[in-house]
Amino acid sequence: MRQRPEGERTMSDYSAQEMMSVTAARALRNDDVCFVGIGLPSEAANLARLTHAPGLTLIYESGTLGTQPSVLPLSIGDGELCETALTTVSVPEMFRYWLQGGRITVGFLGAAQIDRFGNINTTVVGEYGDPKVRLPGGGGAPEIATSCGEIFIVMRQSKRGFVDKIDFVTSLGHGTGAGDRERLGVTTRGPTRLMSDLCIMTSDPETKEFVVTSIHPGITAEQIVENTGWTVRFALDVEETPRPTKAELAALRDLKARTEAAHRVPQTGEAAE
Amino acid sequence: MSEFVLLSEAVEAVMSDGDAVAMEGFTHLIPHAAGHEVIRQGRRDLTLIRMTPDIIYDQLIGMGCAARLVFSWGGNPGVGSLHRFRDAVERDWPIPLEIEEHSHAAMANAYDAGAAGLPFAVFRGYRGAELAQVNPAIKSITCPYTEEKLACVPSIRADVAVVHAQKANARGDVLFEGIVGVQKEAVLGAKRSIVTVEEIVDEFEGTGPNAVILPHWTVGYIAVVPGGAHPSYAHGYYTRDNGFYKMWDEVSRDRDSFRAWIKQHVLEGGPQDFARHAAAA
Structure with a gap:
């Protein structure tokens, strides 16, 4: 569980959540082709496109290539994604030609549980055959994790999510450490960066373990330790993450306000009957 | 050779208890009206196949229509859990659900x-x-x-594929536009099929040479059900009712409120009820 109330992480002019999204957005480059997961990854990827990376190509698994939504989609296949896309292909084509074909530079994912090697669980809490909590499952992630050039992950940091051992390996990170991906015939880099509301972790080139390389302003190393389920390592030269700029915050808040207005109420009021 | 019928006649004609049924549509064009008809006709012991079970299968599972589910992502998109799916997997309610899970x-x-x-x-x-x-x-x-x-x-070769599309022409060819998912593949791979459409037109107009069309000789039954994809959407007709997806989280969380909703909106309803969703656009 989280060790401190959310309020203590709130700066005077931006929230921890905003810090996370801005930091995650910065990881994307202008010439990336990004396969976007729904939720936090989608928020970060669109913020990147609206700020420093206008040339960024966004791809959603529903088949939309080069989409430029003005509001964040609630689902992976909202009409907005198709209407603003360069082209929309079938789902088999998306997974066969574009993902498996090696056309994607970055897969941007979230997770319910993650371990120090970036292996992701979105399937079950507890035993697969007798789950305590049945989560939605893998969707596109198992092949995104192995077919994209590299993987970025964005998720809120807590002991419940950042665990020593995940209950189910939905999507491969670095397995049990260096060399595992290669042994499985995977030639892509796997998880390289993890952006949370507390810090940035990057994958150690030698061990492949996630190491804290940048701490967000106002966050202490103790907070990170308290919210990580494994014995977390820090780089020798840990940086302080730059604060969100006015332009980044304005773009993010505009995006969220437009999204909120677009998704407000059932169109037909059926629930109220 | 496609044939125009009422939705109830189509389900009656092609779907039996125990069938493997693929009701497809990737977030878009989900055949919800057809799903309701299957519930009304009380089909049992179905193998339900669908990449994203979504609300349509949450309803069928919660009403005990399915013995088995083949799927790859079982959530309420952008909202959270499918509560009826979870209740079946975690607590065998209303009946046990065997799962075959993929990516x-x-x-x-x-x-x-x-x-x-x-x-x-x-x-x-x-x-x-x-x-x-x-x-x-x-x-x-x-x-x-x-x-x-x-x-x-x-490979997936269902007994029955069920999909929703924008248009059929008078000959019974079917046109899909927008996010086309795996609908074409589901129909071509299945033994029998039902297509619900927003409208019938004399001829398709304004389509490019590469439009996604299923020729009439690949389609079984066609039923006209305007609004039949609600709360998902039909590109060019009406938008996704994201508010409904959020509302479903509340309705489906509780067994009694779920059953009350189904009684009022499905068991005592019909395909004609979907027309107001199309009209609301």
Whole structure:
């Protein structure tokens, strides 16, 4: 569980959540082709496109290539994604030609549980055959994790999510450490960066373990330790993450306000009957 | 050869208890009105196949229509859990639900193989993924040319495919526009099919030469159900009712409120009720 109330992480002019999204957005480059997961990854990827990376190509698994939504989609296949896309292909084509074909530079994912090697669980809490909590499952992630050039992950940091051992390996990170991906015939880099509301972790080139390389302003190393389920390592030269700029915050808040207005109420009021 | 009928007649004609049924539509064009009709007709023991079970299968599972589910992502998109699906998997309510779970890539490839008349699909997938250890249908094959080890899964060839599309023309050809998902593959791979459409037109107009069209000789029954994809959407007709998806989280969380909703909106309703969703756009 989280060790401190959310309020203590709130700066005077931006929230921890905003810090996370801005930091995650910065990881994307202008010439990336990004396969976007729904939720936090989608928020970060669109913020990147609206700020420093206008040339960024966004791809959603529903088949939309080069989409430029003005509001964040609630689902992976909202009409907005198709209407603003360069082209929309079938789902088999998306997974066969574009993902498996090696056309994607970055897969941007979230997770319910993650371990120090970036292996992701979105399937079950507890035993697969007798789950305590049945989560939605893998969707596109198992092949995104192995077919994209590299993987970025964005998720809120807590002991419940950042665990020593995940209950189910939905999507491969670095397995049990260096060399595992290669042994499985995977030639892509796997998880390289993890952006949370507390810090940035990057994958150690030698061990492949996630190491804290940048701490967000106002966050202490103790907070990170308290919210990580494994014995977390820090780089020798840990940086302080730059604060969100006015332009980044304005773009993010505009995006969220437009999204909120677009998704407000059932169109037909059926629930109220 | 396609035939225009009422939705109730189509379900009556092609779907029996115990059938393997693929009701497809990737977030878009989900055949909700047809799902309601299956509930009204009380089909039992179905194998439900669908990449994203979504609200349509949450309703069928909650009403005890399904014995088995083949799927790759079982959530309420952008909202959270499918509570009826979870209740069936975690607590066997209202009846136990056997699951065969895949990744999207596996199911997309399996539909493609089904349409192509192949027995299985081959792809580069499931590497290091634990699903391969809990789902015996996931196997591997060695490439005879390169010796690369690749994943394979059985093709999907449903007894009945059910999809929703924008238009049929007078001849019974069917036009899909927007996010086309795996609908074409699901219909071509299935033994029988039902297509619900927003409208019938004399001729398709304004379509490019590469429009996604199922010719009338590949389609079984067509029923006109305006609004029939609600709360998903029909590109060019009405938008996704995101508010409904959020509302469903509340309604479906509780067994009694779920059953009350189904009684009022499904058991005591009909396909004509969907028209107001199309009209609201």
